[in-house]
Amino acid sequence: MAPYHIRQYQDSDRKSVVDLFSRGMEEHIPTTFRHLLLLPQTLLLLLGVPLALVLVSGSWLLAVVGIILLLLLLWLLARQPWKEYVAKCLHTDMADITKSYLNACGSCFWVAESAGQVVGTVAALPVKDPPLGRKQLELFRLSVSSQHRGQGIAKTLVRTVLQFARDQGYSDVVLETSTMQQGAVTLYLGMGFQRTGQYFMGVFWKIVDICIIQLKYSFPSA
Numbered sequence: 001m002a003p004y005h006i007r008q009y010q011d012s013d014r015k016s017v018v019d020l021f022s023r024g025m026e027e028h029i030p031t032t033f034r035h036l037l038l039l040p041q042t043l044l045l046l047l048g049v050p051l052a053l054v055l056v057s058g059s060w061l062l063a064v065v066g067i068i069l070l071l072l073l074l075w076l077l078a079r080q081p082w083k084e085y086v087a088k089c090l091h092t093d094m095a096d097i098t099k100s101y102l103n104a105c106g107s108c109f110w111v112a113e114s115a116g117q118v119v120g121t122v123a124a125l126p127v128k129d130p131p132l133g134r135k136q137l138e139l140f141r142l143s144v145s146s147q148h149r150g151q152g153i154a155k156t157l158v159r160t161v162l163q164f165a166r167d168q169g170y171s172d173v174v175l176e177t178s179t180m181q182q183g184a185v186t187l188y189l190g191m192g193f194q195r196t197g198q199y200f201m202g203v204f205w206k207i208v209d210i211c212i213i214q215l216k217y218s219f220p221s222a
Contacts, residue, residue, distance in 0.1 A: 002114045002115040003114065004112050004113060004114035004120070004148070004153055004156075005112070005113055006110050006111070006112050006113075006156060006157065006160050007110065007113060008102070008108065008109070008111075009097055009098070009101070009102065009108075009109040009110060009111050009121075011097075011098055013111055013118050014097065016111075016117065016118035017097065017111065017118055017121055018090065018094065020118060020119075020120075020121060020143050020145060021086070021094065021121065021141060022086050023145075023146075024143035024144075025082050025085060025086050026082055026083075026086070027146070028082055028178075028180050028181060029075075029078050029079050029082055030078075031180050032078035032079075032081075032082070032210070033075055033078035033079075035078075035180065035208070035209075035210065036077060036208060037074065039208060039209065041207075042074065045070060046067060046070055049067070049070060050063035050064070050066050050067050051063070053066045077208075089141075093123075093140070094141075097109050097123075100125075101125065104125070104126075106126045106137070106168050106170075107124055107125045107126060107137075108123070108124055109121070109122075109123040109124075109141070110122050110157060110160055110161075112144070112156070112157060114148060119144065119145040119147075119148040119153065120143065120144040120145065120148065120153045120154065120157055121142070121143050121157070122139065122140075122141060122142045122143075122157035122160065123139070123140040123141040124137050124138065124139050124161050124164060124165070124173075125138050126138070126170075127174060130172075134171045134172055135169060135170050135171050136171065136172045136173070136174050137161070137164075137165040137170040137172070137173050137174070138173070138174050138175060139158070139161050139174070139175040140175070142154060142157060142158065142184065144157070154187055155187065155191065158187070158188070159191075161173060162217060166219055170219070171218065171219060172216050172217065172218045173193075173216070173217040174196075174214070174215065174216045174217075175188070175193070175214075175215050175216075176212050176215070177212070177213050177215070178210060178211070178212055178213065179209075179210055179211055179213060180210060185213060188215050188217075189215075191217070192217055193215040193217045194216055194217070194218075195213060195214070195215055196215065196216045197213075197214040198212060198213050198214060199211060200212070
């Protein structure tokens with residue numbers, strides 16, 4: 001594998017960064033789909049609907065069609081939140097990365113570059129309303145190309161944010177991820193982050209048991 005280095009984002013990186021971010025988010029669709037499939041209510045639905053169709057119509061073909069339609073619906077349900085999240089980000093902070101992350105004090109956006117290509121990203125912004133007596137930095141947009149994982153790039157990007165936070169006098173680095181991103185959760189916990197809470201984004205997410213996990217890294221001097 002070619003060596004890599006971490007540097008600050010440049011406007012010429014935009015297309016590569018957006019593509020990397022979008023692909024990284026879409027990788028979670030199959031995991032979400034499998035999660036939905038294994039829910040007790042889903043298993044009951046996949047068994048109950050075909051059985052009901054057979055009892056009502058006497059057609060096993062109709063039952064098979066019913067299962068296929070249910071699986072398609074589940075795939076669309078798994079796909080939709082990730083697509084919506086990407087679209088939202090591309091219209092908010094990632095619409096103008098320089099303006100969002102580089103023009104403000106105490107924030108930054110970094111990329112990992114290998115062989116002239118952007119293979120990883122991470123960003124950080126100050127928390128607007130931190131707890132009393134704390135100065136917090138929030139980590140965003142950690143992503144590494146699937147072809148370049150296993151080289152420690154993600155850890156190096158997180159360490160870059162931690163060092164930046166330490167140099168800027170922050171007391172904590174905080175972030176949010178989801179239960180569908182277990183690789184990220186394992187990475188953060190292994191680097192010293194602590195779970196501080198979790199919440200559901202809405203009723204639907206509570207029903208399908210997918211929640212947001214909150215994590216924090218506190219500097220000893222703070």
